[in-house]
Amino acid sequence: MVNKKLKNIFISIIFFIIPNIVIAKKLDIENFKLKNGLEVILIPNNRAPVVYHGLWYKVGSADSPQNKSGLAHYVEHLMFKGTFKYPGDSFKLIINKLGGDPYAGTTWDYTTYSITIAKEFLENIMELEADRMANLAFSQHDADKELQVILQERRQRSESNPEQLLSESSNAAFFWQHPYGKPIIGFKHHMESYTHEDATNFYQTWYAPNNAILVISGDISKNTVMPLINKYYGAINSKKLPNRTTLRGVEPTHNNCTTKVELRDTKFQSHYWRSAYTAPNHTNKNLATVASLTLLEFILGDDSFGRLRKILVDQQKIAFTANTDYTGYMLDPCDFSIFVSPINVIDTAKTEYLVSAEINNLITNGVNSNELANAKQQYLTYFRFNHDSIISIADFIGSNLAYNYNIEDIKNWLPTLQNISAEQINDAAKLIFTKSPRVVAYAYPILEN
């Protein structure tokens, strides 16, 4: 699964001349759509004789049917279990024999499959990927076996991981109706109920060229790649797709109520505290608001410069870490969260008090120009780094398109962010923090006996 924190850091975009930073000259991106609806992005870069082939399907865990949470993730696993032409584990075996590096991941909003491989094998993997876009055919035996694998994955990643437990519990409290309140991997009892038919229906409903984005980066040229794309993907028929918004439903208003979540467990190594506020995303607010909140995330929660770190870690010395996470890069509105790991149990109350005081200070006095300039500079540096690899640039564009940003949004992102004023950040802070947090979660370690 995509790391949420990283994903938030990597949000931004391309093709512009940033003062003193020439990115445009290195990026030569082409985008177009096939007749069957497949969106294609090509990013040539001949640094090494390698290509990255990535597919994003606009279907994620939040599109799983009611009472089948996590089904999208199960299907992601089954995508490696063969087609009529390449049955069983053929896919993995062939990639291995070609020396490729495969990856797959499921988020709430999309499912992604990628392979990095020597450029000479691009056609081989394109044939395999196009084949499993249309012809997945896994056996009952493989489906049963893979179910055990994902149950094991849940045990390892969620049930044994205290931070994940806290995240699962607080998300469930945050969303009363929306499927973001269910874990990406699914609830255990839902997972145990998956059938071969569930997975097949899900695959047949959502896996189609008109619900996918293909990004190819690396040592390619349009002239050589286009005939291959047309040959392998052009022949696949589009499908009528369900309306995701209707299926997901709308989160009701919460009457300004705050839900408290408390976990005590021997698995916790230290204390955790989370305060989560409702926050808009690009589908219900303009790009400038999302950019303002992205900069606010740095100003308040950066690991080195953030206000919360200075107060709680450096000055008061009551916490190991203090940071923020803004999930504006989601398909539906989500949260702006503050995370602190207090050193002792008594520090939790003090943390809550000091965070609240700092938020009041922020709302009253706003941010200053130095903070804003530093946040922009830091953001631009992240931007440069994440565009210095054929994988991260492809991942950036593919995931943004999967979140329903269009190419224009992507083009406008960085200029929008650069033009954000202190007043806009102050307005965005008021938008978030003048309401009560929707969830405040506490996790306490307890001793074995």
Place this chain on the structure above:
Amino acid sequence: MIIMLKKLNKILILGFLLIWGCCTYASLQPKIFSTTNNIGIILLPDPTTDLVSVSMAFRGAGSKNDINGQEGLAYITAQMLWRNSSDNLDRNQRNRKIKELGVIKGISFNLDQDNLTIQFKCPEENLLAVMNLISGIITNSKLEDNELNKLKNFNNTIRLETASELEFAKYALDSKIFLGHPYGYPYTGSPNSIQTLSLTNINTAILDRLTKNNLIISFVGNLDYKKISQYTDQAFAKLPAKAQLKATPQIIPKLDGSLQTVIKNSPQSGIAFALHAPTFKSKDFYPMLILNRILGNPFTGRLWVEVREKHGLAYEIGSYLEQRELSNLLIGYFKCDNKDSPKTIDLVKQEIKKLQTNGVTEQEVIDAKSGAIGEFALNFITTEQTSEFLLRSELLGRTIQEINNRNQQIHSVTVEQINKVAEKYLNLQELTMVLVGNPPQ
């Protein structure tokens, strides 16, 4: 259809070798030279980026220098450099400065038995400032007793107890086969040895081990020879000229065919094993590389297929070639339920024996060669990977020509060569294993 694809791959591999020449990293052609101050430089110019990736090593400054009774000195020295203030900046101020200089992934200090290495990536315009900062950490740190005491009070045995069974097994395997040699000690030292260390020891280690003539730096970025020479000499001018390193004795790992069990109360057993392997310079190296892929590669290797897929006994299983300055080994690893450990060990032994006795098939060799050739290009996706790869190669004594010929060498490996190597190295009487877990009596 799969067979047709395999045939196609044979043709494509040849194409791959030919086409490797038209990219930025075509065949790798770094400049290798020494600065006026005798610092070794590997420079690979890359005009496609305005960021610079840097990997540097103090060759031979690893934990093998620690004398008896002072094991852990190299580790504590590296920790002290990182924890204490330098150039009048405390650790937090320095971390902020590093971020301001655009080193968003930070500066990593890594220590092993052979070398101390340092890696970072930064915007080109800040390169000199970052190099100056690193130099300041080494030459202008204010080492304090209270930080040393904190490090001494941290019980390193906890690290080992919380390590996974496999990590623990690998550590125990090293202790067993390199008994009495610095490779047999953990680089972190022991609680007792660390207690003996003083600030004087640390200062001496810095002056003796972190010097100009054992410093090698690999740069990948849009840089030229003149600029890099100038930056390097300027930034590291204050380092002592010549290293005073301890001569480390040669060692032949003691592989006696035994199985050692370390009881640990855990649901699974982690098993690490070792066999001899040839050095990179040996004619056996490339046949061994392909043999190892046939034995221990994920998905396709015999251990994976037999133990995991057919018998379902292990989730993680594989093998790799471990190259250090003074040893070359084939290391295998797997994890299984405690109750299944005897059966799994037997299966692993059988597979190794079968390979030694019956050799490999032509198809296995075709597939393994194809995979090994294909995956090589993945070392150069990012400039960080490339600079690290070039540095590692230099530390292991590989020439650029040898690196560039690698795929051709693999291409020419034959079934007969692999079978000879299998017969020579896959010797059960030398297969030495360590199990960490709670197996049945």
